[in-house]
Amino acid sequence: MAEEINELNQRKNTGKLRSQFRLDLIGFAFIAPWLIGFLSFIIGPMIASLYFSFTNYDLLSAPPSWIGLDNYINMFTNDDRFWKAIRVTLVFVFGSVPLKLAFALFVAMLFNTKRRGVGVYRTLYYVPSILGGSVAIAVVWKQLFGRDGAVNDILAIFGIPTTSWVTSPDFALSTLILLVIWQFGSPMLIFLAGLKAIPYELYEAASVDGANPFLQFIKITLPMLSPVIFFNLVMQTIQGFMAFTQSFLITNGGPMDNTLFYAVYLYEKAFAHFDMGYASALAWILLIICGLFTAFIFRTAKSWVHYESEGGN
Amino acid sequence: MGGSQDRHDRTLEVIDLYMEENPKVEISAEFTGWDGYWEKMATQAAGENLPDIVQMDYKYLAEYVGKDLLADLSGHVESGALDLSDVEDTYVGGGYIDDQLFAVNIGANAHAIAVDNAMFEKAGVEPFEPGYTYEDLKQAAAKLSENLGGDGVYGVHPMAGVMGFKHYLRQNGQWLYSDDGTKLGYEDDQILEDYLQVTVDMLESGGAAPPEVFMDADANVEQFPIVTEETAITMDIHSNQLIALESSAGRPLDLMLQPTLEGGELGHYIKPGQFLSVSSDSQQQEEAAKFISFFTNSIEANEILNAERGVPIATAVREHLKENASDAGKKMFEYVELAQEYSREIDPPDPQGATEIESLFENEVQDPIHYGEITPEEAAANFREKASEILAKNE
Numbered sequence: 001m002a003e004e005i006n007e008l009n010q011r012k013n014t015g016k017l018r019s020q021f022r023l024d025l026i027g028f029a030f031i032a033p034w035l036i037g038f039l040s041f042i043i044g045p046m047i048a049s050l051y052f053s054f055t056n057y058d059l060l061s062a063p064p065s066w067i068g069l070d071n072y073i074n075m076f077t078n079d080d081r082f083w084k085a086i087r088v089t090l091v092f093v094f095g096s097v098p099l100k101l102a103f104a105l106f107v108a109m110l111f112n113t114k115r116r117g118v119g120v121y122r123t124l125y126y127v128p129s130i131l132g133g134s135v136a137i138a139v140v141w142k143q144l145f146g147r148d149g150a151v152n153d154i155l156a157i158f159g160i161p162t163t164s165w166v167t168s169p170d171f172a173l174s175t176l177i178l179l180v181i182w183q184f185g186s187p188m189l190i191f192l193a194g195l196k197a198i199p200y201e202l203y204e205a206a207s208v209d210g211a212n213p214f215l216q217f218i219k220i221t222l223p224m225l226s227p228v229i230f231f232n233l234v235m236q237t238i239q240g241f242m243a244f245t246q247s248f249l250i251t252n253g254g255p256m257d258n259t260l261f262y263a264v265y266l267y268e269k270a271f272a273h274f275d276m277g278y279a280s281a282l283a284w285i286l287l288i289i290c291g292l293f294t295a296f297i298f299r300t301a302k303s304w305v306h307y308e309s310e311g312g313n
Numbered sequence: 314m315g316g317s318q319d320r321h322d323r324t325l326e327v328i329d330l331y332m333e334e335n336p337k338v339e340i341s342a343e344f345t346g347w348d349g350y351w352e353k354m355a356t357q358a359a360g361e362n363l364p365d366i367v368q369m370d371y372k373y374l375a376e377y378v379g380k381d382l383l384a385d386l387s388g389h390v391e392s393g394a395l396d397l398s399d400v401e402d403t404y405v406g407g408g409y410i411d412d413q414l415f416a417v418n419i420g421a422n423a424h425a426i427a428v429d430n431a432m433f434e435k436a437g438v439e440p441f442e443p444g445y446t447y448e449d450l451k452q453a454a455a456k457l458s459e460n461l462g463g464d465g466v467y468g469v470h471p472m473a474g475v476m477g478f479k480h481y482l483r484q485n486g487q488w489l490y491s492d493d494g495t496k497l498g499y500e501d502d503q504i505l506e507d508y509l510q511v512t513v514d515m516l517e518s519g520g521a522a523p524p525e526v527f528m529d530a531d532a533n534v535e536q537f538p539i540v541t542e543e544t545a546i547t548m549d550i551h552s553n554q555l556i557a558l559e560s561s562a563g564r565p566l567d568l569m570l571q572p573t574l575e576g577g578e579l580g581h582y583i584k585p586g587q588f589l590s591v592s593s594d595s596q597q598q599e600e601a602a603k604f605i606s607f608f609t610n611s612i613e614a615n616e617i618l619n620a621e622r623g624v625p626i627a628t629a630v631r632e633h634l635k636e637n638a639s640d641a642g643k644k645m646f647e648y649v650e651l652a653q654e655y656s657r658e659i660d661p662p663d664p665q666g667a668t669e670i671e672s673l674f675e676n677e678v679q680d681p682i683h684y685g686e687i688t689p690e691e692a693a694a695n696f697r698e699k700a701s702e703i704l705a706k707n708e
Binding site: 148 | 351352355356358359376377380382524525526528529531666668669672675676677680681684686699702
């Protein structure tokens with residue numbers, strides 16, 4: 001009797017296993033398009049680049065030979081341009097991200113009112129971001145801020161001295177930062193959604209208590225919006241570190257490496273100097289830098305991000 | 314293929330012509346600007362899918378041949394698929410490495426400066442004659458600025474670049490790289506200092522345009538300030554660029570030799586402007602060779618190309634084109650002949666790492682000199698230190 005039950009159970013189990021396996025298989029089949037893409041275009045290249053970063057692979061000649069940590073050691077001890085690229089990128093990130101977020105929030109608050117035609121404005125203001133990383137907008141920027149550009153024409157009317165902004169060692173980086181701030185659309189949309197989610201009663205109660213709009217902004221809007229600010233901050237910081245198009249197309253890293261974004265330096269190493277091994281090592285350092293900054297932001301989040309679900313504050 | 318829009322259009326037309334005459338052959342062209350060209354080539358080479366025919370440059374020839382990426386064409390020359398019977402040896406010489414033909418020159422060039430003699434006349438400055446010196450250049454530049462200036466017109470668009478420096482080294486009987494390519498070829502930093510001092514003097518005297526006038530143009534001749542009559546002289550171009558320069562400017566410009574170094578040697582040489590090569594992966598090497606032969610010998614094709622890449626190498630083609638050349642074309646043909654009189658043999662192709670040396674020169678010598686952020690002494694010492702490190706990797 002007991003044996004029979006055992007056998008029955010066993011049969012049942014294998015049947016279960018088989019159907020479980022079939023279910024899994026169907027699942028995998030459905031996600032296969034994504035899975036294949038992910039494995040061959042993300043995981044595969046990542047593993048390859050990790051391997052290359054320990055070699056002297058120079059793109060034209062295979063096979064590469066293993067040189068251990070040489071690329072990494074060289075980078076930190078013997079490469080001025082690496083440090084220059086780090087400096088430029090940090091200035092770019094710290095200069096553009098806070099300003100971009102502040103500007104995005106400012107515009108979002110303007111749009112969070114019930115006025116006629118606000119929808120049209122919202123759409124219009126989002127347009128620069130759709131064109132965001134595009135080549136066309138970089139070319140336009142180069143033209144606008146060039147020596148014969150529209151910006152100089154306007155400045156000249158007011159008698160302000162003009163220069164070629166994009167090729168001036170003093171102003172080139174600021175010009176690029178300005179471009180990125182102008183592309184505030186996507187954080188703005190996210191802020192707008194966040195603002196809409198703040199219950200109106202809070203403001204009502206506050207104004208009954210006599211809080212002025214500024215105090216309301218500090219005490220209600222900012223804390224209620226902090227998860228959204230947090231999200232935008234993380235995303236924009238990572239994007240900032242990976243910025244490439246603006247520098248590559250407008251200034252090509254120059255003049256005198258003053259706009260040498262990290263990603264541009266990496267590209268130059270890989271495709272102009274054919275030093276793919278070194279470029280791979282640079283890429284992994286960039287990943288680590290992004291990781292560290294993101295971790296840092298997450299660490300500080302506890303003290304300034306308020307979640308409604310945790311009881312709020 | 315790489316280069317300006319003008320070049321793309323002409324080349325496409327020649328390809329169409331060839332396909333009309335050879336209906337069995339289908340050629341598809343890939344184009345890139347000069348900047349992106351070598352990056353794209355490298356990626357394709359790494360993926361082992363280079364096009365059958367590629368445009369090659371003297372600068373990269375050694376590197377590509379060293380990595381077995383180009384096919385030896387001497388067999389096709391013997392079989393007649395690639396007909397070079399009408400070409401003098403001096404014009405094909407640059408394409409040979411170890412007695413194997415890896416590249417066919419499709420246009421000979423020479424280092425030059427461009428001048429607007431009408432502006433010289435307007436300013437009351439004597440036009441340059443071959444044999445003029447660096448001192449003459451400085452004086453002419455200052456006088457041009459003074460007499461034309463006041464509203465943002467300058468004597469010279471300076472170019473304290475690696476191309477001019479190589480020329481200056483040759484005039485000093487030296488070369489940038491040592492024979493084995495493991496270190497710099499010149500011992501005395503004074504040479505680089507003197508070379509840079511010429512530009513510094515011109516910037517200080519006001520003879521040279523300040524960087525904001527010319528930095529926007531980068532390497533696009535179409536945007537050079539000489540095009541808009543903002544300078545009367547442009548330093549360091551290749552003779553074939555006169556055609557693009559003149560057509561953008563819409564007024565006559567002229568070519569002139571580099572300044573002479575007093576007591577120095579001849580700096581000029583005839584440069585194989587562009588090569589066509591066949592990639593070693595190509596399945597259609599013979600067809601590719603036939604196309605190159607067509608490119609070289611067809612008078613009709615070269616009428617379309619109009620020597621935009623440089624002076625054609627086949628004698629019959631060259632003579633035909635010279636007879637029927639536009640004014641700019643004639644000037645180029647005559648200039649290359651003139652430069653030949655002032656030439657000595659070409660130096661060997663650049664060693665590996667040369668592209669890195671060139672970005673180093675641009676970023677840490679040329680640009681800072683233009684912006685006055687560094688002295689020639691500092692620039693020369695810094696360049697030696699960093700360039701030596703890069704070249705030492707070739708040991």
